[in-house]
Amino acid sequence: MAAGSELARFEEISRRVRISVLEMIYRTGSPHIGPSFSVVEILVALYFRFMNATAGAERDRFLLSKGHACPALYAVLHEKGLISREDLDGFALDGGTLQQHPVLDPGRGIEASTGSLGHGLSIAAGMALAGRVDGKEYKVYVLLSDGELNEGSVWEAVMFAGHHGLDNLVALVDYNRMQALGRTDDIVGLDPLGEKWRAFGWHVHEVDGHDFGEIFEALGALSMGRPNVLILHTVKGKGVSFMENDVLWHYRSPDEREYEAALKELRR
């Protein structure tokens, strides 16, 4: 368990990341602020405590299978020094630097082009397989959205990884219970989600996805011999009261008044 001062440090990084995301999205009128805010804590935990992202071929890999949340990834990679201020400023601009979905660029910490849902877990399984065959120690982390679990290809990869016991593979599910057009419960219900993964041979960790203590505990207690999944119970739009749990903020970009109000809350 992390000490109080350490927790405060992670919370401060998360706060800066959310402000960075808000700025990127407001400046460019971009979508996906809600699904970016729900994944901030897991990204900060991975990059600032669990992953070695800069060790060449030995590095731990992270794949943002829910590529639409990339403003949060870009902001975290900037905090890690992998993406420059100039690159961050070029987000979603004509002739700019970074798209609204990530494009393969391992030098800047982007391990695959994602944005089409249902691809990331298979790619991560391939990376985990390569690591195992090469006898390398690295882990592969892949973050999926809950809506993404509607894709059949995800379950092909869940079956494959379970069958081969890929214990260097860690899936993370952002279970904010909302997808593009509404609540997951109303569209294609996922519960009992943990039991589904367990039935495919995975070790399941149910975690409050905004609680660093719980995230650290789960990532520090991964099972050997089988793949691990963290089901992150999260809140879409987390951090700004009027964006939380409102599907509107999957696509809506804040206007000036909303931007000021959000910034005020995040600076508090």
Added chain:
Amino acid sequence: MKTAFMDRLLQAYRDSDDLFVLTADLGFRLFDGFEAAAPRRFYNVGVAESNMIGIAAGLSLCGKSVYCYSIIPFLVMRPFEQIRVDIAYHGLNVKLVGAGGGFTYGCEGFTHFALEDLALMSSLPNMTVVVPADPLEAEAVAGLSLEHDGPMYIRLGGRGGPVIHDRTPEIEIGRAMVLREGEDAAVIATGEMVHAGMLVAGMLSERGLSTTVVNMHTLKPLDTGIIAALASTHEAVFTIEEHNTRGGLGSAVSAVLAENGYSGVFRRFGIDEGACKGFVGGSAFLRERSGLTPENLSEAISVSLRRA
């Protein structure tokens, strides 16, 4: 053709540490040698083609060279979008080896036919598209694919197909092979239709017509130079392919001819949309129904030449 390709690949697999082979539960007995030689680099991923392509991408992103195998529609149509994003746009060193070009699977029906694959694969960035004409050519292409760092689609034919070469041919990706030179007409063919093209040339010569036959084994990058050259020396150009007439060899050649201001006779021979509808039969029967026998083709070509 499959065996010739895989035998050559197996030689390289034995000597490599970084070569992986994946199948989506097809290729009975085809992979026994791979499994025996290095079981940790051969995976039957199960009947899950989309997952196979993603796994191949992940392996390749970690520096591996990967070959994926299945029957063509399952290999390149089911997971087309995975191929587009994960392999083609990423420019990864993944080879897609497809079995059953055109009507190869005959009585198994249209679910197993490959009539749109060349159009799909040729449309992708970074993708090289190769169609060997016979087993020795497939063996040569296997060798070339090992040296090619990037995505490649290789369309193989069936068992007991035609034979063009009497020894392993010298072949260069992106450079067509002239098999016979003539003056009255040029026939450009791909895959197993190259053999039909050679027979057509023989039949036309009995009618007093001399024909150039070109083996266009690479659809992408297309040898536009040879097409432009044929356009300047021949008054009639014909294409033959076991693929829909839209989006395959004929379409590609017609674009080059048009851009070169060609005013001679041009005709595409291939499979018309819906041609296999309502017909049950083996591959030879289905080719005949589509007019792809040497007899039908030579008759159609001489009619076109008489009109010209």
